[in-house]
Amino acid sequence: MISIPSVWDANLAPRDHHVVHAYSLEPFQGWQRDDHYAAKKQARAQPLYQALAKVIPDLGERVVLELIGTPLTHAHYLRRHQGTYGPAIAAEQGLFPHCHTAIANLYRVGDSTLPGIGVPAAAASGILCANTLKN
Ligand SMILES: Cc1cc2nc3c(=O)[nH]c(=O)nc-3n(C[C@H](O)[C@H](O)[C@H](O)COP(=O)(O)OP(=O)(O)OC[C@H]3O[C@@H](n4cnc5c(N)ncnc54)[C@H](O)[C@@H]3O)c2cc1C
Structure with a gap:
């Protein structure tokens, strides 16, 4: 999933910049804040960057701020059970x-x-x- 909300509202990014939001589905299991956390975040973000590169080929040279979230991020900051995107009811x-x-x-x-x-x-x-x- 890729969205660029600053296309619709320029106030969402600094002047002459955009905010790009990309995410995928990621299991909660296996995530822990240990010595490998930073490296695992980088590794799990790579498929997102590869997908983004298809629409923004020179993305790697243009990123000025990178924020990688995980299920632990959502659980911590949003108090989401196991960092889910939202509750599901079949x-x-x-x-x-x-x-x-x-x-x-x-x-x-x-x-x-x-x-x-x-x-x-x-x-x-x-x-x-x-x-x-x-x-
Ligand atoms: C990565 C990601 C991508 C998403 N993409 C989309 C998308 O593209 N389109 C879409 O429509 N939806 C998307 N969603 C889902 C959407 O963000 C949520 O369904 C929506 O934000 C839920 O709104 P809410 O107000 O119910 O809860 P939230 O937005 O979760 O707001 C709840 C707030 O309450 C705060 N809070 C929790 N507990 C306490 C407490 N005890 N005291 C004080 N504050 C507390 C939290 O910090 C949070 O700020 C996405 C979600 C995620 C995580």
Whole structure:
């Protein structure tokens, strides 16, 4: 997956620069912050760089800041269970929970609730919740 969000919003990168976001699926198992962590991050990033080079051939000469995240990064900074991109509920197991909770006036939104994972869905969960409050 490759996205360049600064194409749509120039404020997301310094002037005359872009931010490129590339990611793949990576198992949580086997990742630990040990002496090999930095080297493993570099190694696991190489397929992403190879994919990026197909659309930006001279990428290696143009990178001014590189940030490599891992499942441990997501787990640490986002408090994601095992660093996942978002919770998964199989279709046959039902829907994500709605915004209501058992506690009066306490609501929940975000990608752990209906309609599910992703920025648009997380935003939609807030809209659904707000509409519930209006009623
Ligand atoms: C690498 C990656 C790529 C992705 N790519 C895409 C994509 O291309 N398109 C897309 O639509 N979605 C993508 N997603 C999914 C998307 O980012 C999430 O579904 C969405 O951001 C979820 O929004 P949220 O507000 O529910 O949770 P989050 O964005 O996770 O926000 C929760 C916030 O709460 C904070 N927090 C947690 N616990 C506490 C606490 N106890 N106290 C205070 N703060 C706390 C966290 O630090 C975090 O800032 C991607 C996710 C990842 C990790």
